[in-house]
Amino acid sequence: MATVEEKLARSLSSEGVDIIPYLPYLLQDLWELGSSPRDMLEMVKRHLKISSGIKVLDLACGKGAVSILLAKELGCRIKGIDIVPEFIAYAEQKALAWGVDKLCTFSTGDITQSVHTETGYDLVILGAVGDVLGNPEETIVLLKKTLKKGGYILIDDAYGNDPGNEDYYNRTQWLRFMENAGVELVDEKPIEKEEITAINQEQQAHIIKRARELKEQRPENAQLFDRYIQSQQSECDELENEITGVTLLLRTRDDNCTK
Numbered sequence: 516m517a518t519v520e521e522k523l524a525r526s527l528s529s530e531g532v533d534i535i536p537y538l539p540y541l542l543q544d545l546w547e548l549g550s551s552p553r554d555m556l557e558m559v560k561r562h563l564k565i566s567s568g569i570k571v572l573d574l575a576c577g578k579g580a581v582s583i584l585l586a587k588e589l590g591c592r593i594k595g596i597d598i599v600p601e602f603i604a605y606a607e608q609k610a611l612a613w614g615v616d617k618l619c620t621f622s623t624g625d626i627t628q629s630v631h632t633e634t635g636y637d638l639v640i641l642g643a644v645g646d647v648l649g650n651p652e653e654t655i656v657l658l659k660k661t662l663k664k665g666g667y668i669l670i671d672d673a674y675g676n677d678p679g680n681e682d683y684y685n686r687t688q689w690l691r692f693m694e695n696a697g698v699e700l701v702d703e704k705p706i707e708k709e710e711i712t713a714i715n716q717e718q719q720a721h722i723i724k725r726a727r728e729l730k731e732q733r734p735e736n737a738q739l740f741d742r743y744i745q746s747q748q749s750e751c752d753e754l755e756n757e758i759t760g761v762t763l764l765l766r767t768r769d770d771n772c773t774k
């Protein structure tokens with residue numbers, strides 16, 4: 516079974532754990548690390564009754580791009596948790612700069628633990644986190660434990676494009692996972708190919724620049740940084756060809772909730 520470190524590395528497009536200490540440097544120019552904060556905001560606005568009392572949990576929040584936009588636009592209270600302390604420090608600075616530091620609380624932690632201790636939320640977010648909490652059905656079951664009855668789950672993940680390719684879950688399989696986990700699909704927004712291509716190009720350029728700097732500073736680790744660029748590129752290719760990134764809003768069925 517994969518360790519927390521192996522899953523962390525995978526969630527940021529690396530197959531090896533050796534890159535972990537360098538991730539804050541490599542990703543320093545990016546604020547958004549996966550999900551589209553705007554798509555998530557629009558979906559929440561469309562379907563949830565928003566009040567200042569609404570409580571939101573952002574698991575594996577990265578640098579807080581989603582949390583901060585939601586707090587700013589909706590005035591809701593949000594707790595963000597991520598395992599990388601540098602990401603949490605960045606999120607705290609951004610919350611201050613955006614004037615939402617009273618609404619947002621960020622803390623360093625392992626979400627495989629947090630899903631068992633955090634409870635009573637109206638909405639839980641899991642953006643671009645991959646298999647850290649298991650397969651989609653296991654993930655949804657764990658996310659439900661953090662919610663109030665009738666609470667919502669906002670996920671950024673991907674559908675496999677080819678039903679014959681067993682490496683990825685296609686939409687039909689996702690719908691079965693949702694059914695088994697006791698949630699209904701309220702809304703879904705697949706990302707346009709042109710949009711993802713543009714995002715990938717921009718982000719990849721920043722990462723390549725930082726990897727080159729690291730190679731100069733630490734030539735003995737050149738292969739490590741080259742491998743990271745390659746695995747980033749493979750993930751970009753995957754997102755442009757084999758899978759379709761999608762934002763999903765799910766609602767728990769009351770009878771299946773734990774709280």
Ligand SMILES: C[S@@+](CC[C@H](N)C(=O)[O-])C[C@H]1O[C@@H](n2cnc3c(N)ncnc32)[C@H](O)[C@@H]1O
Binds near residue numbers: 551581596599
């Ligand atoms: C692709 S990034 C997405 C970040 C953020 N949700 C977003 O959309 O901008 C994946 C995040 O998962 C975090 N992560 C991976 N494993 C984790 C764990 N066990 N506990 C907490 N965070 C974790 C990583 O540190 C990283 O910030």
